[in-house]
Amino acid sequence: MTIVVPSGNTGRVRTARRVLWDRTIDSLDEYVSRRGGAGLGVARTRSAEELIVELEASGLRGRGGAGFPTGRKWRTMVENRSTTEATTVIVNGAEGEPGTFKDRSIIRRCPYHVIEGALIAALAVGADHIVFGLKHSFQREVVRMRAAIDEITAAGWAEGISMEVFEGPDEYLYGEETALLEAIDGRYPFPRLAPPFRRGVERHGRRATGKAVGSGVSSRVELAGPQEELIAPPALVDNVETLANVPRIMARGSGWFRTLGTEKSPGTITVTVTGASRRHGVAEVMMGTTLRKVIQMVGGGARRGHRIKGVLPGVANGIVPAELLDTPVTYEDMQAIGSGVGSGGFIVLDETVDMPALAAGVSRFLGVESCGQCTPCKLGGLELADALRTVSLSEAAEHHMQEVVTRSSTVSDRARCYLAHQHQVVMQSILGRYGHEFDAHVAGTTGPVEPYLIAELIDIEDGVAQLDERFLEKQPDWSFDELSTGKNPADRLGQNRFGEWSFRP
Ligand SMILES: Cc1cc2nc3c(=O)[nH]c(=O)nc-3n(C[C@H](O)[C@H](O)[C@H](O)COP(=O)(O)O)c2cc1C
Numbered sequence: 001m002t003i004v005v006p007s008g009n010t011g012r013v014r015t016a017r018r019v020l021w022d023r024t025i026d027s028l029d030e031y032v033s034r035r036g037g038a039g040l041g042v043a044r045t046r047s048a049e050e051l052i053v054e055l056e057a058s059g060l061r062g063r064g065g066a067g068f069p070t071g072r073k074w075r076t077m078v079e080n081r082s083t084t085e086a087t088t089v090i091v092n093g094a095e096g097e098p099g100t101f102k103d104r105s106i107i108r109r110c111p112y113h114v115i116e117g118a119l120i121a122a123l124a125v126g127a128d129h130i131v132f133g134l135k136h137s138f139q140r141e142v143v144r145m146r147a148a149i150d151e152i153t154a155a156g157w158a159e160g161i162s163m164e165v166f167e168g169p170d171e172y173l174y175g176e177e178t179a180l181l182e183a184i185d186g187r188y189p190f191p192r193l194a195p196p197f198r199r200g201v202e203r204h205g206r207r208a209t210g211k212a213v214g215s216g217v218s219s220r221v222e223l224a225g226p227q228e229e230l231i232a233p234p235a236l237v238d239n240v241e242t243l244a245n246v247p248r249i250m251a252r253g254s255g256w257f258r259t260l261g262t263e264k265s266p267g268t269i270t271v272t273v274t275g276a277s278r279r280h281g282v283a284e285v286m287m288g289t290t291l292r293k294v295i296q297m298v299g300g301g302a303r304r305g306h307r308i309k310g311v312l313p314g315v316a317n318g319i320v321p322a323e324l325l326d327t328p329v330t331y332e333d334m335q336a337i338g339s340g341v342g343s344g345g346f347i348v349l350d351e352t353v354d355m356p357a358l359a360a361g362v363s364r365f366l367g368v369e370s371c372g373q374c375t376p377c378k379l380g381g382l383e384l385a386d387a388l389r390t391v392s393l394s395e396a397a398e399h400h401m402q403e404v405v406t407r408s409s410t411v412s413d414r415a416r417c418y419l420a421h422q423h424q425v426v427m428q429s430i431l432g433r434y435g436h437e438f439d440a441h442v443a444g445t446t447g448p449v450e451p452y453l454i455a456e457l458i459d460i461e462d463g464v465a466q467l468d469e470r471f472l473e474k475q476p477d478w479s480f481d482e483l484s485t486g487k488n489p490a491d492r493l494g495q496n497r498f499g500e501w502s503f504r505p
Pocket residue numbers: 061062063064065066067068070092093094095096097172173174175176177178237238239240242243417418419
């Protein structure tokens with residue numbers, strides 16, 4: 001059911017060392033002995049505007065998936081500041097993209113530079129509270145982060161800025177920035193229409209003022225109006241790796257940051273390689289390294305006696321076929337071939353992989369994880385997954401393929417968030433590049449293949465990735481019951497049941 005289990009052979013990797021430290025940093029003292037804290041020291045001597053200008057000049061782009069310029073985002077936060085409430089900084093450590101394990105790796109080795117980056121962000125956007133959004137199931141990282149926050153606070157680095165770790169649910173959508181804000185507000189992780197710079201979190205506001213402010217009763221609320229804008233302070237949401245880059249940019253300057261990478265994609269990226277490679281692993285590489293080299297360096301290349309057929313960069317971007325493996329891993333080059341960097345999680349596929357079974361696995365993941373606020377995404381997405389399963393099991397008639405093609409083009413209709421677009425992009429790229437494999441299943445010339453398990457990663461140990469196999473039991477209503485109720489997760493809209501999400505059994 002899983003795509004592949006590698007040999008477990010661990011190899012040495014020569015890579016960059018900017019955010020993924022070469023060893024575990026055990027204490028704040030050790031961090032300081034390695035020049036930790038220098039970025040915050042510099043930041044304290046500069047104005048907010050100077051910090052933002054430096055970040056803009058660095059060209060740093062968000063490492064959570066979309067690659068949005070981080071300096072521009074910080075500026076938008078400042079421009080949308082509330083007149084009455086302070087902004088909140090949210091560190092997105094939800095890490096739910098299948099094939100990605102870099103944020104947890106960064107936190108395990110050194111949580112201090114993530115916290116230092118968040119403190120610098122708070123200075124730049126005028127925030128007085130930071131929330132580290134992790135998952136309840138990431139206990140190792142939760143414990144490490146809390147201990148590091150305590151050390152940093154005791155050392156007086158936080159000065160007027162409070163920090164907390166939030167333990168969120170396992171749902172994939174929890175990583176979507178507005179769903180993350182909903183979860184922090186104590187509701188289910190359903191995406192909002194209002195972006196974070198228009199509507200932040202209410203818990204902080206309540207704590208500061210003694211009354212609830214912020215996002216209102218549910219994610220059904222539409223864009224905040226001018227009145228609400230005043231009482232809904234913006235929240236800056238940045239990914240863990242993005243913020244881990246910030247201290248050194250401040251300490252060494254934007255010019256230093258740009259010494260690696262390309263003009264449009266400066267710096268490094270922390271990649272995860274899993275699937276049909278010799279080993280699985282996480283490493284930091286220069287932006288602009290070719291995908292082939294990344295897979296060779298981090299994953300040891302294809303398994304002995306096998307050849308790479310393609311690479312799936314998570315479930316948010318188009319598949320990369322073998323003939324395009326020499327594409328540099330940059331935002332511009334990956335986009336030019338109809339794919340994307342995403343969160344740097346590359347799932348290697350070899351010639352044994354059946355593409356319709358892969359498509360059926362991806363489609364099931366996105367269909368189940370969809371919240372159901374938009375019918376084409378949830379119902380259409382699940383119908384797409386069912387049709388793909390029928391194809392991969394070689395039980396399909398011609399009309400099933402028509403269903404696949406039609407649903408792939410309508411799944412993102414009127415979509416509130418990007419998950420539905422992901423479904424469309426990945427399906428259309430697999431269909432476009434490997435359509436003949438679908439035809440072979442329908443014609444009966446290829447035997448049945450069960451859909452592959454596409455799920456979040458639990459860990460990578462000794463060069464072997466562990467997929468979250470509990471996903472096999474997850475129902476479209478987000479329960480783990482034997483049967484699905486047939487209801488949408490979003491039917492729970494308006495229920496404020498803080499802490500009662502589907503923490504998995
Ligand atoms: C369905 C979905 C899941 C996402 N999951 C994550 C995640 O686990 N971690 C993350 O940092 N960003 C995730 N994102 C992207 C966030 O919405 C957001 O763009 C990001 O946190 C911004 O930080 P950055 O600019 O530093 O990348 C997800 C987006 C979508 C649509």
